Amino acid sequence: MEQFAEPIFHVDMDSFFVEVERLDDAALIGKPVAVGGTGRRGVIASASYEARAYGVRSAMPVGEARRRCPDLVVVNSAHSRYGEISRSVFEVMRSFTPIVEGISIDEAFLDVSGLRRHYPSVETIGAAIRSAIRDRVGIPASVGIATTKFVAKLASKHAKPDGMLRIPAGTELEFLHPLEVTEMWGVGEATERTLRDLGVRTIGDLAGVPFGLLERRVGSAAARHLASLARAEDPRPVEGGSPTRSISSEGTFSVDIDDRDRIEREVLRMCDQVAARLAKAHVAGHVVTLKVRFSDFTTITRSSRRAEAVSHTAEIWETAGELIGRAGIAGRSIRLLGISVGDLVDAAAVRQLSFGHERRDAAAEAVDEVRERFGPGSVIPARIAPQPGIDRSRRRADS
DNA sequence: TCTGGGGTCCTAGGACCC
DNA sequence: TCTGGGGTCCTAGGACCC
Numbered sequence: 505m506e507q508f509a510e511p512i513f514h515v516d517m518d519s520f521f522v523e524v525e526r527l528d529d530a531a532l533i534g535k536p537v538a539v540g541g542t543g544r545r546g547v548i549a550s551a552s553y554e555a556r557a558y559g560v561r562s563a564m565p566v567g568e569a570r571r572r573c574p575d576l577v578v579v580n581s582a583h584s585r586y587g588e589i590s591r592s593v594f595e596v597m598r599s600f601t602p603i604v605e606g607i608s609i610d611e612a613f614l615d616v617s618g619l620r621r622h623y624p625s626v627e628t629i630g631a632a633i634r635s636a637i638r639d640r641v642g643i644p645a646s647v648g649i650a651t652t653k654f655v656a657k658l659a660s661k662h663a664k665p666d667g668m669l670r671i672p673a674g675t676e677l678e679f680l681h682p683l684e685v686t687e688m689w690g691v692g693e694a695t696e697r698t699l700r701d702l703g704v705r706t707i708g709d710l711a712g713v714p715f716g717l718l719e720r721r722v723g724s725a726a727a728r729h730l731a732s733l734a735r736a737e738d739p740r741p742v743e744g745g746s747p748t749r750s751i752s753s754e755g756t757f758s759v760d761i762d763d764r765d766r767i768e769r770e771v772l773r774m775c776d777q778v779a780a781r782l783a784k785a786h787v788a789g790h791v792v793t794l795k796v797r798f799s800d801f802t803t804i805t806r807s808s809r810r811a812e813a814v815s816h817t818a819e820i821w822e823t824a825g826e827l828i829g830r831a832g833i834a835g836r837s838i839r840l841l842g843i844s845v846g847d848l849v850d851a852a853a854v855r856q857l858s859f860g861h862e863r864r865d866a867a868a869e870a871v872d873e874v875r876e877r878f879g880p881g882s883v884i885p886a887r888i889a890p891q892p893g894i895d896r897s898r899r900r901a902d903s
Numbered sequence: 904t905c906t907g908g909g910g911t912c913c914t915a916g917g918a919c920c921c
Numbered sequence: 922t923c924t925g926g927g928g929t930c931c932t933a934g935g936a937c938c939c
Contacts, residue, residue: 545905546907547907548907550939565904568904568906610939690937693937694935694937695936724913748910749912751909751910753908753909754907754908801906804933805934807931808932809930840908
């Protein structure tokens, strides 16, 4: 049977967090709105198109955003709600095709080859997906349609907001080559600088750079990636999402901290949060990493591989404590701390392999169970729990 | 303006082994 | 005796994405 020439879709929600907030508060519609951190050190996570008109961008400090757009409404981000709406959007997409590859909370690749018999063209499928998301979830989505993932993703970007763009098979280079190289996946600030030194501004320029030269400047993997994409060569199929590789928790303090006890309590709290999420995902991990950002923004990591995978608060904390000792933090002001557990493996497999940990596991499993029923905050380590009668005011100021 | 939080992947150097 | 070559694992840092 004849196939679609452009079976790959990239579906991307338009300013997703803002649109979710507008679902819950219609007063935000039509206004310049941004979702982000509302604390002293907050940055913008998502900006409405009205706000973008003033130059407000994601990752921009909130102070700068307000300076550019004095009427900006900044809404504190509410992550559980975004996850909920995201799941609804993915359900809608899966009602069209089982081949859905989520690449973040608000975008996915779809392979619609199987819909050939049900729709006369890819455009009719794209229109149907867009209106289904609009009707059933209530938010706008843009769709890019192409022969490859890379071109489909760029097409959806150019379709925004609330649009659709198909790049017909055979016209990929016409579409790609005039575009700025910064639009490419994998070209950030550093690579842009390197490429500019080579006289490369557009994707077309990039396609003309000798491979050896490119490889010397950006490294072997990046060079292969860039060279193929600039020629619209991208054989990657749409497939099920890959398993999670790490789970982390980090936080920036509104005021830098340097007190050792406070530092340890914050890290313990993060170990506990990571443990709760590992349990929920039924995984454990071999590598524990501590991340420290000092007041001058220099950032270090210290990590340690454990022969046995860890998953419970006490196990993670045991390693994290050692890492704090190795991080050289004495006397330095810290703005951010983070804990991550990586090299994840299935938790059930770990339990079968490990003997002698039954008692600790039993206690930890009881904790997981209570958390499952009463919420993540229902059980917390004594050291980070509020202590009645002690120093309440300071603790409140800390949080 | 003063820089979030969740991730993924790559590179490079040193340890260690044969 | 004064120096090999390849492979793998671990760690740290950094670029990048949304």
